[in-house]
Amino acid sequence: MSVPHNVLTYEYNGTHSYFLEYIGKCKAGVITIGHELMEELERRLAHFDDPNIKIDFDDAHKRIKFIETKCKHFEAPFAGKPFLLELFQKAFVEAIYIFKVYDDEIGRWVRLIQDVLFLVARKNGKTPLISALCLAEFFCGEIGTRILCSSNDYEQADLMFQAINSMREESKSLERVTRSNIKGIFFGNPKKPKKTGKFSYKNKGTIKKISAKTGAKEGKNIKVGAVDEVHELKDNTSVMPIRQAVSTQDEPLYIELTTEGVINDGYLDERLREARQVLNGELERPRWLIWLYTQDNEQEVWQDEKSWVKSNPGLGVIKKRSFLKKMIDEAKTSKSMRVFVLSKDFNIKQNNATAWLVHDDIVNEETFDLEEFRNSFGIGGVDLSKSGDLASARVLLMKPGSQKKYFIQKYFIPEAKLSQLSKPDREMFKEWIRQDLIVVSPGNENDFSLVTAWFVKLYKDYGIRVFKTGYDKWSAIYWVKEMDSYGFDCERVAQEFGSMSEPMKLVEADLKSNLIVYQNNPIDKWCLENTALNMNSKMELMPVKVQGKDDKKIDGAVTMIITYKIYIDNRTEFLQMVGR
Structure with a gap:
């Protein structure tokens, strides 16, 4: 027994x-x-x-x-x-x-x-x-x-x-x-x-x-x-x-x-x-x-x-x-x-599609006069998106001896897309259009030549020369050729862990330190609020939409990260240009 x-x-x-x-x-x-x-x-x-x-x-x-x-x-x-x-x-x-x-x-x-x-x-x-x-x-x-x-x-x-x-x-x-x-x-x-x-x-x-x-x-x-x-x-x-x-x-x-x-x-x-x-x-x-x-x-x-x-x-x-x-x-x-x-380190499950930033991280009401950057060099970033969706273009600017990044931006949307938005979003977009924050393309598709025209206008009006422009892969073939014909140097930035992780981390750090001045743009704020971080086992990051917000947009946040990717890869050369 x-x-x-x-x-x-x-x-x-x-x-x-x-x-x-x-x-x-x-x-x-x-x-x-x-x-x-x-x-x-x-x-x-x-x-x-x-x-x-x-x-x-x-x-x-x-x-x-x-x-x-x-x-x-x-x-x-x-x-x-x-x-x-x-x-x-x-x-x-x-x-x-x-x-x-x-x-x-x-x-x-x-x-x-x-x-x-x-x-x-x-x-x-x-x-x-x-x-x-x-x-x-x-x-x-x-x-x-x-x-x-x-x-x-x-x-x-x-x-x-x-x-x-x-x-x-x-x-x-x-x-x-x-x-x-x-x-x-x-x-x-x-x-x-x-x-x-x-x-x-x-x-x-x-x-x-x-x-x-x-x-x-x-x-x-x-x-x-x-x-x-x-x-x-x-x-x-x-x-x-x-x-x-x-x-x-x-x-x-x-x-x-x-x-x-x-x-x-x-x-x-x-x-x-x-x-x-x-x-x-x-x-x-x-x-x-x-x-x-x-x-x-x-x-x-x-x-x-x-x-x-x-x-x-x-x-x-x-x-x-x-x-x-x-x-x-x-x-x-x-x-x-x-x-x-x-x-x-603690085996506490984390949702990989929860908000990336809190409200205080995002808010920065500082603005600037674009005249301050006349004849400056910048870094471009574009998220062209699929047809019928919001597109984003921006340029990152810096001042000699400063770590601050200043953004000018423009958004683009097809006219047909507006009627498909929810009523609250539709009214919000109409207000942004009235403020000239969004350019509307006729019909069902974004006219990417309007994106090119925006970059060209920055040079003609302010002498801002874009050193390099990062872009995602979607529908970019003909647009890149058009940009090339105007003398713009474009670089592909894939929206995947390997390329987006380090710039996303730096964007987060700079936002928290108030080193990103985005003209208090409400669309930028909205996109940042809609952005979540996706993380793999190597602790690499990439941006995704916050879970449950599939109808919201993150294009503005994506173009911020794209410009930071180009900045990181070309930091020394770009800062030398800024200091001229």
Whole structure:
């Protein structure tokens, strides 16, 4: 008969349990965790009293011992040192392996946990931990164990694979009986005497890497599938082949590891909705381990530094507290950094289509007389838009010795578009037309020659010479030829993360510092208010419409960013022209 578990002595049947130690210290307040992880710990603690579940520590402790004695870190500042697991990591490994259920179809006890969702903030060692666990499974699991490392893109999948391979190479005993090439890691080493038994060429176990987008091509009959950074996935189509591939095994193990993300209604959103239904008792998923390191609310992030460990269990050991403090300080002054830090460092979901700027960032009532810039050089920016839509053109001007950017702008719209606007917007646009802020083209399409004429008029009336003009790709071919015929130098600026990110960040900083003077133009204000930031996993930005404002326009904000892109790429030369 089993001896009851004791969460105070951390033992079960005379065996020390890291899982019981972890939950005991969490309950005692020695370790701080969020309520979602506590709910999962309670759910698993009940297994110790379930007569249908057997508690067996052998598999878990075998893998923990393997990681701590065979695996070594490969990155600074821990490179070359033994991979000594923290208590939260040991508890996590135990939670995967110690619970067994009897399978009537197979006729033996098997591991209860088959699926794992591991959500933890960045820089807490999630990829190295799962990599070490995969390597432990490769050596400690069944002969012929096939493991697949995957992610949304090949580069991210390669990070996990290289982590596994680096740990393998750091250990002489592991490297002696294995080999690796661009296709994967295999048993048997042609440079060493051939071995017999488990670690010989007869063992057909492999570790490979693929992009989740090509999961169906390589993911057949694998025992372990680990998908990194699932927050980048838009839906389940790329991971289902991997999940199905492990289903042929008696004891499959499918692991999803990730931080939070900013993709709206993506794959992770759906997984977390289901996970929280399980934790709330609304769904029954006994074979799914839901290990979420999350904050209980956003307010505690800003008000209680001690709460940071809820989403950062490695804080102070794996992740530096000083680093996190620095991120928090930057997040207080930058919207883009705030989105990134809350999602990546605290696992608080951020909407990637919320307002980029607040009202105070945008408002600047300063104006100027264009005569001040007679015979000056400028940088142009144009968002031509599709037919039947608003178009924007502007010129950025500067004064010698000043960091301020002065904008002159003009908007363009087809006459037919006005009747399609909502009544409030229609009245607003009519007023802007009366103020000569918008030029109306007859018919259904914008006449882009009017855009060219506006640039030409600036030169004729004020001698303003546009050094270079940035433009987006839409309907620009003939317009660029026309501009070229007048001697304007045009450069394409693609509306994508790579080209828009840095200028968007600088526009934000300059707006907050009142370094952008846009003549208090109401259309510029309106466009900035309608603009949201979209962020990818590299913390690159691009402008999009605020969610729920599909009928609003952001063209003015886009042309600001385009001119800043040209400015950044040609800063030295342009400032020399300004100083003449």
